[in-house]
Amino acid sequence: MKKMLMVSSALALGLATTAAKAEPQAEVLHWWTSGGEAAAVKVLMEEFNANGGTWTDMPVAGGGGDAAMTALRARVLSGNAPTAVQLKGPSIQEWYEEGALGNIQDVADAENWDELLPEAIQYHLKCDGDYCAAPVNIHRIDWIWANASILEDAGIEPPKSWDEFNAAAEKLQGMGILPLAHGGQAWQDATLFEAVVAGLGGTEFYKKALIDLDMDTLKSDKMVEVFDQMRVLRGYVDDNFSGRDWNLATAMVINGEAAFQIMGDWAKGEFIAAGKEPGKDFYCSSPTGGGYLYNVDSFAFFNVDGDDRQAGQKLLAKLTMGKNFQKVFNLNKGSIPARLDVSMDEFDSCGVQSNKDLGTAIEQNALLPSYAHGMALRGAQAGAVTDVVTAHFNSDMSSQEAVEQLAQAVAASQ
Ligand code: BGC
Numbered sequence: 001m002k003k004m005l006m007v008s009s010a011l012a013l014g015l016a017t018t019a020a021k022a023e024p025q026a027e028v029l030h031w032w033t034s035g036g037e038a039a040a041v042k043v044l045m046e047e048f049n050a051n052g053g054t055w056t057d058m059p060v061a062g063g064g065g066d067a068a069m070t071a072l073r074a075r076v077l078s079g080n081a082p083t084a085v086q087l088k089g090p091s092i093q094e095w096y097e098e099g100a101l102g103n104i105q106d107v108a109d110a111e112n113w114d115e116l117l118p119e120a121i122q123y124h125l126k127c128d129g130d131y132c133a134a135p136v137n138i139h140r141i142d143w144i145w146a147n148a149s150i151l152e153d154a155g156i157e158p159p160k161s162w163d164e165f166n167a168a169a170e171k172l173q174g175m176g177i178l179p180l181a182h183g184g185q186a187w188q189d190a191t192l193f194e195a196v197v198a199g200l201g202g203t204e205f206y207k208k209a210l211i212d213l214d215m216d217t218l219k220s221d222k223m224v225e226v227f228d229q230m231r232v233l234r235g236y237v238d239d240n241f242s243g244r245d246w247n248l249a250t251a252m253v254i255n256g257e258a259a260f261q262i263m264g265d266w267a268k269g270e271f272i273a274a275g276k277e278p279g280k281d282f283y284c285s286s287p288t289g290g291g292y293l294y295n296v297d298s299f300a301f302f303n304v305d306g307d308d309r310q311a312g313q314k315l316l317a318k319l320t321m322g323k324n325f326q327k328v329f330n331l332n333k334g335s336i337p338a339r340l341d342v343s344m345d346e347f348d349s350c351g352v353q354s355n356k357d358l359g360t361a362i363e364q365n366a367l368l369p370s371y372a373h374g375m376a377l378r379g380a381q382a383g384a385v386t387d388v389v390t391a392h393f394n395s396d397m398s399s400q401e402a403v404e405q406l407a408q409a410v411a412a413s414q
Helices: 001-022 035-050 061-075 090-097 105-111 117-124 149-155 160-174 186-201 202-213 221-234 246-254 266-273 309-321 323-333 350-364 379-393 401-411
Strands: 024-031 054-059 084-086 133-135 144-147 260-262 280-284 293-295 298-301 367-369
Touching: 001 024, 001 298, 024 061, 024 105, 024 309, 035 054, 035 266, 035 280, 035 293, 035 309, 035 323, 054 350, 061 084, 061 186, 084 090, 084 309, 090 298, 090 379, 105 309, 117 133, 144 149, 144 246, 144 266, 149 160, 149 280, 160 186, 160 260, 186 202, 186 221, 186 260, 186 293, 186 379, 202 367, 221 379, 221 401, 246 260, 246 266, 266 323, 280 350, 293 350, 350 367
Parallel strands: 024 054, 024 084, 293 367
Antiparallel strands: 084 298, 133 298, 144 260, 144 280
């Protein structure tokens, strides 16, 4: 009798201890699987584990995240959502509207997020006024990456407009050098397209075309010019581009098999992971003029049961916005911190330029949320634009036909 009592009080004590100190757990779904991406996410995994958490990694390979989003939907539909998910832009609010997301306003209040984040990006992270996602970075999309020795040998400066890019590419082609490394996947075609829209059309044109989906703008002569430029770019790409992953295209520039890649600054993460230095081994320049095309990677927290998983969400939200994490993650990832108070001292020249251009763009109302990376449009509308962009890029469709199809596809998606 006495023995039984002792056992049950020990059990009760054990249970009480467990209840009081839930061990933070997080199953984290993301698509950071390339060299630079994996090095970056490892920083968070290590911090999470060092702070008493247990991280279960759920990487779903596939640049741009399409495969990850399919995996997410399957998990949510089966009633088993991951604890934290790499999400961006309006898809955060779409999941919230489906009733799937939790709220992390208590962490945001305790850590003062409203003071720490640029006002211009806060709305991406809030659902009905409360924080429902924690940002890790700000990526710039409209970059041209260049192999430094190819450019030097050819006497070419890093291009700062599409005209300069075309002139450089023509010269390189004449010398038998492949101008543009491109991966043939729809999201990569879309990434080129939005950089052309912003560079050729300018900030207001981009906003009317890819944020407002204004019909007159979508059907305009300027949009015909945009598709003309896409056709020109297609001519600078090799025959084997179809299906190529973005990081393999970056490797072509790193290895000197091609001069340029047009890609967001996660590509810089690949150069850095390969031990390359900006200004010496590679260059970054933007073809956009005053605008700044961006996306913000963040973790959104799904409704989950269990004190341990809920504790994991709070710990992850807190660490994600930690000052040191925002620095170290972004040094690896190629992006810049979302937090305003992180010193840029340790960042390279591309990071410093990105930070400076971001500030100017905020002042000049020229911040452009990326449509290709899910920041500007809801899923159906972005998909409608991308279908036409990729169909045009991968066929001999005329620019006029592309513009007509674009207007029809967008109208049908509304
Ligand atoms: C994400 C980046 C990622 C890239 C390539 C983008 O949409 O924002 O974090 O590195 O896709 O997968």
